[in-house]
Amino acid sequence: MRSLFEVKFPLVVKWDDKFTITFNLQKGNALEFKGGVYFLHGDNGSGKTTFLNLLALTAGDVGKGGKTGAGSVAYNGEAYNRPGFNHIRAAELRERYFCIFPQKVFFLPVSTRDNYIILNGSDRNREESFSLKEYPDLLSGGQQQKVLMDIILDEKKPVWFLDEPLSNLDAERRHYFWVMLEKAYKINLRTAFFIDHWMGKEIKNDRHFCFYNTLQVVTENRQKDNVPEIESRYIEIYENNVPLEFFARQIEEHLFLKPDAAKEMINGVLCKGLTT
Amino acid sequence: MLFSRDFSILQVVCLKMLFRKSTRKRFVCLVVTFMFLMGFNTYSYVMTFIKTESLKKEVLDEKAFKFFFIRQRTPDDFEKFLAGSRQQLRELGAEIVGKAFIYQNNLYIHVLAPSELGPDPGAGGNDAILLLYGIFNMTQAAREFYVEGSGAGDQTRVKGMYIDYNGVSLSKEIIQSRQTALKSDLADIADMMLTDVGDKRRDVINTLKQRITDNMKRAQGNEKSEPNLYLSRVESVVPMNYLHILEHLKQDNTTDVIDLLDSVKSYPDSTIETDSRYLNVPESYLGKALYADIDMYPRYVPLYIPGLLMPQWNWLLYQNIHINDDFMNYINGMHFKGHYLFSYEKSHIIRDRVRNINDDIWSNHLHFYLTDLSMGIAFPFMISLFAFIHLKTEIAFLLMYKNRVREILLIFWMLPVSLMLLIKCGVPAGFYLFMGTKGAPADMILPLFVTFLAAAAGFYPINRWCFSQFTGDTLNLYALHKGR
Structure with missing residues (x-):
């Protein structure tokens, strides 16, 4: 499956009708996101989540970005600001191609199974493995993150947006996450966007990742009374077009149990989930 | 779409979200108030309708209201009367x-x-x-x-x-x-x-x-x-x-x-x-x-005069009594010209009864229309607002993954509309069940049906407006999360 994002800069997005955020590129004026893992690194508030939301069509002026001029986002050649592109088409793209793991874990106030059916629902058999009596609203943050991961992450979709997926998880669950990612990459996943503060340094120095480009983010009309106002912030983008080796290393690093036992357990769970 | 599995699941989930523990009491109160007020209004309309209908039937069926005995003093009088008035009487329907x-x-x-x-x-x-x-x-x-x-x-x-x-x-x-x-x-x-x-x-x-x-x-x-x-x-x-x-x-x-x-x-x-x-x-x-x-x-x-009192349709979709005023004025005039009526009071009683019954029917219908339409718009509006305010984050989250705007709009339109339908079918059905069809013609259903259609149609754009944040070009999860 083809999976290609083309972004033209400067990208201007009107936010909440009050202020605008402008993304500029340090080198050149266009970016392409092809297959592989893209890691976004930057300070708090630098606009990483906003940028991902723009790509994932969960924020911004979906069909009206064109009026700002040069900037645009296109997925597989379909520009978000072309005439006739509306919220229905946006939702269609999201539903068919994007897996969005939000920073803020959130559920519908119904049972886990209802959440799965409504939010994903792609696998009838998997549905059965979710409880009808458990209400994820009442779980702790880490637990919620685990459950949401199970519900949302879908190996059938080619693009995953992962906004700090590991922040509340323990080692075992991190391990599970990397296994899932690896598995999905072998099936249908093509492009994964990744934000994580803890792994930042590690990835910067990782030999699998290479520096791709830097985004300059300028916010206008925001927090007017705050002095001094920071004029612009930066987001560094790192790229790994062949991520399997990286996944394998992460799996190994997070393995704290006996290697064989852990693999058996995880494979067992996954296979059950994937084959049924 | 209405009968697909996805839609029924979405429907159930929307209801579950509305009836979740934290909002259940408030929502139940809103729905119960709506049902009670609307039910009571419909019930009151039905009962008054039956009452006025039986009075109307009584007046229309009263045989004595089809005859007026008019005095003729002498044969000469009578002959003059026949010569002068017979044609006019025929034109008046008598x-x-x-x-x-x-x-x-x-x-x-x-x-x-x-x-x-x-x-x-x-x-x-x-x-x-x-x-x-x-x-x-x-x-x-x-x-x-x-x-x-x-x-x-x-x-x-x-x-x-x-x-x-x-x-x-x-x-x-x-x-x-x-x-x-x-x-x-x-x-x-x-x-x-x-x-x-x-x-x-x-x-x-x-x-x-x-x-x-x-x-x-x-x-x-x-x-x-x-x-x-x-x-x-x-x-x-x-x-x-x-x-x-x-x-x-x-x-x-x-x-x-x-x-x-x-x-x-x-x-x-x-x-x-x-x-x-x-x-x-x-x-x-x-x-x-x-x-x-x-x-x-x-x-x-x-x-x-068989057609003195006739049922007649009103633009408020009911039948009241039409009285032949020309004839009544005519015999009233005759009475004061010496052709006394055998029972003069009767002519006044007829007019009074017809006026009272027509007034009762009119006020019953007008009251019903105003109350039913205002409640039929206001309460669904409140229910929609309630649903939007309490569910906007959830719905935004849901829309993030699935394209279900149309279905969600339909569900929240259908919810109050089906409650209205329940009342408007339930009250007359209950009446027919317990009292039989006696005295309750099918005309009774017409205003119920029309107000239902009007309220459902009027509520449609209001419902869309309530959920307008989800129907625009922008899905701004940040803005929606602010409401939490």
């Missing part, structure tokens, strides 16, 4: 009934032969007479007036009777004196008819007249029926056929005077046998309102 009149508080009415009594839509002329039989509770008596099996030859046997209309509870003395007075009235009438008659014939007719009047016995109308409220002043009902016999005898030139004496026979069972044709309206009177020879004045002549 007809003067020839075969009956009231004289001295007694009704004289022609009793139709059994062959004419049956329902005969083609006959036309007998409707008014049959209706008068109904008013004076003498349908049964009229049917039995001709003795059964007597019409084999030329001779027919009839009962010698008058019908006591309102004397059931009178003392024997009063009844007796009434009867005496009636007999002397009849004798006087016969004498009036016998002017210009030769001596011999007069003697014969006088003898026969005596036979008829002496033979006459009191018969009660229908004992169970009360006298009609508007015509209770009428004391007795006398078959006019007796007068016809005398008139025939007077005019019959074909029969020898001696044989005339045998042409009317009295029997001990107070029946009278006579020539069949003698019982019919004499030829000289046929089709005429003025029985010229019967010089009984002042008399009250019936005006028959």
Whole structure:
């Protein structure tokens, strides 16, 4: 499956009708996101989540970005600001191609199974493995993150947006996450966007990742009374077009149990989930 | 879409979200208030509708409201009246009934032969007479007036009777004196008819007249029926056929005077046998309102107006009573020109009752429309707002993954609309179930149905507006999360 994002800069997005955020590129004026893992690194508030939301069509002026001029986002050649592109088409793209793991874990106030059916629902058999009596609203943050991961992450979709997926998880669950990612990459996943503060340094120095480009983010009309106002912030983008080796290393690093036992357990769970 | 699995799941989940623990009480309160107010309003409408409907039916069915007895002082008066007003009356929808009149508080009415009594839509002329039989509770008596099996030859046997209309509870003395007075009235009438008659014939007719009047016995109308409220002043009902016999005898030139004496026979069972044709309206009177020879004045002549009160559709989708005001004004005018009405109050009572009933129907419908439409828009609006305020984060989250805007809009439109439908079907269904369809015509459903459609249609854009944040070009999760 083809999976290609083309972004033209400067990208201007009107936010909440009050202020605008402008993304500029340090080198050149266009970016392409092809297959592989893209890691976004930057300070708090630098606009990483906003940028991902723009790509994932969960924020911004979906069909009206064109009026700002040069900037645009296109997925597989379909520009978000072309005439006739509306919220229905946006939702269609999201539903068919994007897996969005939000920073803020959130559920519908119904049972886990209802959440799965409504939010994903792609696998009838998997549905059965979710409880009808458990209400994820009442779980702790880490637990919620685990459950949401199970519900949302879908190996059938080619693009995953992962906004700090590991922040509340323990080692075992991190391990599970990397296994899932690896598995999905072998099936249908093509492009994964990744934000994580803890792994930042590690990835910067990782030999699998290479520096791709830097985004300059300028916010206008925001927090007017705050002095001094920071004029612009930066987001560094790192790229790994062949991520399997990286996944394998992460799996190994997070393995704290006996290697064989852990693999058996995880494979067992996954296979059950994937084959049924 | 409505019956797909996805839609039903989404529906169930939306309901589960609305009825979750934290919002359940508030939402249930809102829904219960809505159901209660709307149910109570519908119930009140239905009950008032039934009440006014039965009153309306009562007025429309009241036979006495189809007749007005108007006084004619002298034959000259009557003739002038006929010449001047008959055409006008016809234009107003009224007809003067020839075969009956009231004289001295007694009704004289022609009793139709059994062959004419049956329902005969083609006959036309007998409707008014049959209706008068109904008013004076003498349908049964009229049917039995001709003795059964007597019409084999030329001779027919009839009962010698008058019908006591309102004397059931009178003392024997009063009844007796009434009867005496009636007999002397009849004798006087016969004498009036016998002017210009030769001596011999007069003697014969006088003898026969005596036979008829002496033979006459009191018969009660229908004992169970009360006298009609508007015509209770009428004391007795006398078959006019007796007068016809005398008139025939007077005019019959074909029969020898001696044989005339045998042409009317009295029997001990107070029946009278006579020539069949003698019982019919004499030829000289046929089709005429003025029985010229019967010089009984002042008399009250019936005006028959079947269409005085008619059901009529109103633009508020109900049927009220239409009253022929031109006719009412006309008879009112006649009353003050000396043609007094037998019961003047009746004309005012009719107008008052019609006005009151029409007002009741109107106010019931107007109240129902205003209340039902305002509640049918306001409460669904509140329910939609409630759903939006309490679910916007959840719905935004949901939309992040699935394209279900249309379905969600439909669900939150359907929710209050189905509650309304439940009430509007439930209340009348409950009524029909427990009270039967008696007195509740299908018209009742029409305003319910129309207000339902109007409220459902009016609520549609309002619902869209409530959820407008999800229908625009922008899905701004940040803005939606602020509401948390």
